[in-house]
Each structure stands twice: as C-alpha cells, then as structure tokens.
Ligand SMILES: Nc1ncnc2c1ncn2[C@@H]1O[C@H](COP(=O)(O)OP(=O)(O)O)[C@@H](O)[C@H]1O
C-alpha cells in the first residue's frame with residue numbers, strides 16, 4: 001500500500017475522546033479487483049481514525065490488515081477466506097466496530113467511493129442515486145477490472161447505511177478538462193461517437209492531489225505551475241497538468257493504454273490484437289486477458305513487484321534487467337512528449353508505490369535528460385522519506401520531486417465538501 005503522508009495526521013486516543021458529536025466523519029472505500037482499501041477520517045480536523053486493507057479477495061486465504069489509529073492500538077492482521085467484495089465489506093465493518101467506530105455511528109457524515117470509470121458525464125464528486133449507479137454499471141465494459149468491484153462496494157454500503165449519502169469520486173473526473181485534440185483518437189468520427197470511444201484517463205484523483213501538493217512544495221500557486229505527474233503503482237499513468245488542469249494523460253478508453261504496468265502492456269500497435277486473432281486463433285477475451293493480466297512487468301520477467309525485480313537485477317538476472325529497461329524507456333518517452341505538450345515544465349512529480357519508493361526507477365528514467373532541463377541529485381534521490389521532497393540538483397531548471405499520493409484523503413475531502421455544502 002502506498003505510504004500516506006498528506007496533511008492528515010493520525011489521531012490519538014485523547015483527540016478521539018474530544019471529538020465533537022456532530023457528523024464529521026467520512027469512510028472511504030477504494031474497491032479494487034481483488035482488494036478493498038479503506039480509511040475512516042474525521043474531516044473536522046483531518047485526522048485519520050482507522051485505515052486498512054482486505055487483499056486477495058476470492059483466493060483460498062485472504063488477508064485483513066487494520067490499523068486502529070484512533071485508539072493508538074497495535075496493527076491487527078488476520079487471514080481467512082473471503083469469497084467476494086460483500087464479505088470483504090463485512091470484514092471491514094467488523095474491524096471498525098471492534099474499535100468502536102462501527103458503520104452505525106451517528107458521527108458518520110457520508111461514505112466516499114473511488115469509482116474508476118465515470119465516462120464523460122461526471123466531472124466532479126457525485127451523490128449516488130439509482131440513476132448514477134446505472135451509469136456506473138453501463139461503463140463496466142470499459143473498466144472490467146475495476147467498476148464491478150466499485151459497484152459491489154457501493155451496493156453493500158448502501159445496504160448497511162441507506163440513510164447516508166454515498167458519494168462517487170471518479171478517476172476520470174480530473175481528466176475531463178483535456179482539450180479535444182488530446183482526448184479524441186484519430187478514428188472515424190461516427191464510429192467513435194456512436195460508441196463513446198475517446199481518451200478518458202484514470203488515477204485522476206491522484207494526479208489532481210499530487211499536482212496541487214507539488215505546487216505547495218515549490219511554494220507556488222497551482223494555477224502558475226506546469227507539472228508532469230508520474231503515478232507509478234500497479235496501474236501506472238502519466239499526466240501533463242497545466243496550471244492545475246489536466247491537458248493530456250497516458251491512459252485512454254480503458255486503463256490499459258500508456259506506460260508499462262505490473263500486468264498491463266500499456267502502448268502497443270493495435271494490430272497485435274488482430275494478428276494474434278489471425279495467426280494464433282486467440283479469442284478477443286484471451287487477448288484482453290493477455291494484455292491486461294499477463295503482460296507488462298509480469299509478462300516480461302514473471303514478476304510484477306518492482307522490489308523483486310530490483311533484487312533479481314542485483315543477481316544479474318537478464319529478464320528482470322530487460323523488463324526494467326522497457327519500463328523506464330516508456331517513462332522517458334512520456335516525459336519527453338509531455339514536455340513538448342506543456343512547452344514549459346516546472347516540475348516532474350513521482351508518486352504511488354514505485355514512484356515513491358524506487359530510487360532506481362527515478363534515476364534511470366531521469367538520466368541524461370539535461371537537454372530537457374532535468375538534472376537529478378543522486379544523494380537526494382537515494383534518501384528514503386515519507387513526505388514530499390525535491391530530488392533534483394540545485395542547477396536543474398525543472399524541479400524533480402517525490403510527492404506521496406493520498407487518494408483516500410482526496411476522496412474524503414471531496415466527499416465531505418459535497419455533503420457539508
Ligand atoms: N520499496 C519499494 N521499492 C520498489 N517498488 C515498490 C516498493 N514498495 C512498493 N513498490 C511497488 O509499488 C507497487 C504498488 O503500488 P501501489 O501504489 O500501492 O499500487 P496500487 O494502489 O495500484 O495497488 C508494487 O507493485 C511494488 O512494485
């Protein structure tokens with residue numbers, strides 16, 4: 001899980017006892033294809049009360065990790081079979097209830113849900129009603145790994161607290177500002193429009209948060225700075241942000257396009273698809289599975305965890321080395337492309353699991369970019385840390401930064417702003 005280091009602080013038992021009785025808490029659910037990440041925050045003072053993760057849902061044994069921050073208690077971890085997202089949500093509720101923070105609490109103001117695909121319609125946080133839910137369902141074909149899990153999270157939460165506002169915060173929302181020339185593919189216009197084929201972009205909540213935090217780190221107003229954000233987690237995407245508005249991003253109709261990811265190929269010649277159909281007799285579903293689940297780092301070297309790849313490289317493993325080089329080469333191409341798109345770049349910001357933790361990826365992707373005004377400082381880059389920091393040399397024209405993302409805090413902030421307005 002990505003390290004959290006935003007403005008939210010962990011609550012102490014004392015702070016909790018003093019908390020006001022009014023409804024100022026927001027539960028955030030980030031339901032992924034095989035995991036649920038959750039956080040309970042008190043928005044009155046931006047404290048995190050509890051945070052946790054249910055992983056390996058649907059596998060033989062799943063794991064629940066819960067950090068009861070409000071009570072200051074020790075982190076709890078248990079393994080048990082969890083068949084689906086409904087059961088996962090039940091486990092989340094049990095953990096929170098054990099801390100006296102159950103979903104029945106009158107202090108809960110809303111539940112905020114990460115929803116990956118919102119199509120063109122949703123450009124901001126939205127209270128979920130039956131019609132909004134139907135639209136999220138309609139978008140399943142373009143986010144098959146993500147939207148179904150988000151929907152189960154929403155339905156389960158609605159069942160538990162039908163009286164509370166359930167708010168959707170869409171990955172696509174931040175990217176709705178992209179100009180038409182960046183969002184539209186060079187496809188036959190009628191076909192594209194009939195099937196709403198365009199670049200939507202994802203991880204927008206993170207790109208929005210990180211671009212703002214980068215401006216803060218530089219001591220400048222977000223409307224004055226141009227930032228290239230590199231969100232490198234399991235899924236990975238780049239975006240070009242001009243004065244706080246997204247003008248281009250690497251993911252497209254679905255979260256498959258762009259950078260090399262843990263299990264996804266990113267950019268390929270679309271003809272690979274029909275070639276495999278014709279010469280290998282693969283079905284559309286098989287190619288879909290190949291590109292989304294068996295490609296990227298795992299397809300190249302059998303591992304999708306950058307830590308393991310680094311370890312293997314240290315042992316002289318050629319496949320791991322090549323996978324790393326392909327990953328980094330793609331990143332460099334996007335940095336070059338977005339430099340051209342923005343014209344003037346003030347900062348490059350690395351975020352998410354790989355971006356925040358892998359000095360090797362940052363070093364290799366920024367190496368030799370002096371012509372673009374990018375110079376890394378080797379010592380600053382190698383120092384580990386959990387807060388936003390500069391890693392560029394003092395002589396670098398472009399600031400390079402590590403800026404931890406906090407999608408859950410951003411979702412809670414947007415959710416609370418909507419329901420308390
Ligand atoms: N210390 C580290 N060094 C290199 N990579 C790391 C490190 N810690 C985590 N990662 C990478 O971060 C990835 C997960 O990133 P994260 O942002 O949590 O992903 P997601 O939210 O998409 O599940 C892991 O696959 C792993 O490769």
Ligand SMILES: CC(=O)OP(=O)(O)O
Pocket residue numbers: 032116146171202203233234235236255
């Ligand atoms: C949209 C997307 O790729 O999300 P994640 O990185 O959580 O898989």
Ligand SMILES: [Mg+2]
Pocket residue numbers: 233234352
């Ligand atoms: Mg993520």
